[in-house]
Amino acid sequence: MILIKHHNEGNLEPYFYFALEKYVLEHLLKDNETYFFTWRIKGIVSGKNQVIENEINIPYVKEHNVKFFRRPTGGGSVYADENNTMFTIITKRSGQNFSFKNYLVKITDAFKKLGVNLDFSGRNDILLDGKKVSGNAFLQNKYGMLMHGTMMYDLDIETMVRALNPPDEKLISKGIASVRSRVNNLKPYLNGMSHDELVSYLETELTSSVYEINQEEVEQLKKDAKFYASSEWLYRSQPExxxxxxxxxxxxxxxxxxxxxxxxxxxxxxxxxxxxxxxxxxxxxxxxxxxxxxxxxxxxxxxxxxxxxxxxxxxxxxxxxxxxxxxxxxxx
Structure with missing residues (x-):
C-alpha cells in the first residue's frame, strides 16, 4: 500500500480527512493501487444515513462540549478521542462482492507480528479476546472503494457511553458496565508500546511507498473540507x-x-x-x-x-x- 503523508496531525476534526479521502478516491487512485493513512479526531461521528439528534445524548454533549460530525460512509455512530486512531484504506473495486475481511486482514496480520491475535466478527468489527477494538465503515462508487475504521488504543469508554444515547442516568450506568464487557483497548496488550509507536509501526508495516501531499493540495483540501463542516452536510443530508x-x-x-x-x-x-x-x-x-x-x-x-x-x-x-x-x- 501507499502511505499518504497529509501533514494534518494535531487537527482533531475530521473535515480535512473526509476531503482527503474524496480527493484520493477521485483524483489520485489508479488501477492496482491502494492508499493508506491514519488520523485522529475527538468527538462523535455519525453515519451518512443517521439522524444525528437521535444518536447523541444532547444534554451531556452540550454540557461537556463534545463535538459531533457526519461522515460520508454508512454504519452507526462512534465516539473517538485522541487515544484512538482512525485509519483509511482506498483502492479500486474488485469484481467480487465487497467484504471488510479482505482488507482488514492486513491489519490483523500486522498485529500478529506484535503477538496480538485479532479476530473478525459480524460484518465490520475486529475483536481482541472476544471484545471489539475496531469498527469499520465503507463506501464504493465508480472511482473505487473507501474503507475507514477505528482502532481503540486507550479510548475513554465512559465518555463514549455517556456521549451517545440514552441520556437516562440508570441506563448509562448499566450501559457503561455492558459496553466494557463488549469493547477493549489495545494498550494493555502491547508491552509498553506507545500510541505513536503503534501508529508508526502500522504505517511502516502496511505500506511500501509514500505519497506526500504538497502545500497546494493542502490548501485545496482545506477549502474542500468546509463542505463537511457545513450545516447543510450535517443536518440537511439527514433522512426524513x-x-x-x-x-x-x-x-x-x-x-x-x-x-x-x-x-x-x-x-x-x-x-x-x-x-x-x-x-x-x-x-x-x-x-x-x-x-x-x-x-x-x-x-x-x-x-x-x-x-x-x-x-x-x-x-x-x-x-x-x-x-x-x-x-x-x-x-x-
Whole structure:
C-alpha cells in the first residue's frame, strides 16, 4: 500500500480527512493501487444515513462540549478521542462482492507480528479476546472503494457511553458496565508500546511507498473540507424523520410533533391538555411550516408569535424551552 503523508496531525476534526479521502478516491487512485493513512479526531461521528439528534445524548454533549460530525460512509455512530486512531484504506473495486475481511486482514496480520491475535466478527468489527477494538465503515462508487475504521488504543469508554444515547442516568450506568464487557483497548496488550509507536509501526508495516501531499493540495483540501463542516452536510443530508417534543408546564402538558425532510419542517402537529384561546392551533403551527429546522429559526419564528394569545397562561419562553434538548446548537 501507499502511505499518504497529509501533514494534518494535531487537527482533531475530521473535515480535512473526509476531503482527503474524496480527493484520493477521485483524483489520485489508479488501477492496482491502494492508499493508506491514519488520523485522529475527538468527538462523535455519525453515519451518512443517521439522524444525528437521535444518536447523541444532547444534554451531556452540550454540557461537556463534545463535538459531533457526519461522515460520508454508512454504519452507526462512534465516539473517538485522541487515544484512538482512525485509519483509511482506498483502492479500486474488485469484481467480487465487497467484504471488510479482505482488507482488514492486513491489519490483523500486522498485529500478529506484535503477538496480538485479532479476530473478525459480524460484518465490520475486529475483536481482541472476544471484545471489539475496531469498527469499520465503507463506501464504493465508480472511482473505487473507501474503507475507514477505528482502532481503540486507550479510548475513554465512559465518555463514549455517556456521549451517545440514552441520556437516562440508570441506563448509562448499566450501559457503561455492558459496553466494557463488549469493547477493549489495545494498550494493555502491547508491552509498553506507545500510541505513536503503534501508529508508526502500522504505517511502516502496511505500506511500501509514500505519497506526500504538497502545500497546494493542502490548501485545496482545506477549502474542500468546509463542505463537511457545513450545516447543510450535517443536518440537511439527514433522512426524513419525525421529531417529538414533550413537556409539562403549570398551564398544562404539550406535545409537538414535527416531520423533518432535508432539514425543513414539512408538518407540525400540536396536542396536549392545555386550554386554547382560539378555535384551533393553526396560528401557532402554520408559521413553522416549510421553515428550516434549527434552533435559531424556531426562535426567530416564535418571536413573531404571541403565544399567550393562543394558549392560556403559556409564554413564548415556555414554548422555546421545548427545543432546548432538541438541538445540539442552541447558542444562536
Amino acid at each position: 424523520y419525525t421529531q417529538k417534543l414533550s413537556k409539562r408546564f403549570d398551564w398544562g402538558h404539550i406535545d409537538m410533533r414535527f416531520n423533518i425532510k432535508s432539514g425543513m419542517i414539512q408538518n407540525v402537529d400540536i396536542t396536549g391538555d392545555f386550554f386554547e384561546l382560539k378555535e384551533d392551533l393553526k396560528s401557532l403551527e402554520k408559521p413553522l411550516l416549510n421553515q428550516v429546522w434549527s434552533y435559531a429559526s424556531i426562535k426567530e419564528i416564535l418571536n413573531s408569535i404571541e403565544v399567550d394569545k393562543i394558549i392560556l397562561n403559556a409564554t413564548n419562553e415556555d414554548i422555546l424551552a421545548l427545543f432546548d434538548n432538541a438541538f445540539i446548537e442552541t447558542n444562536n
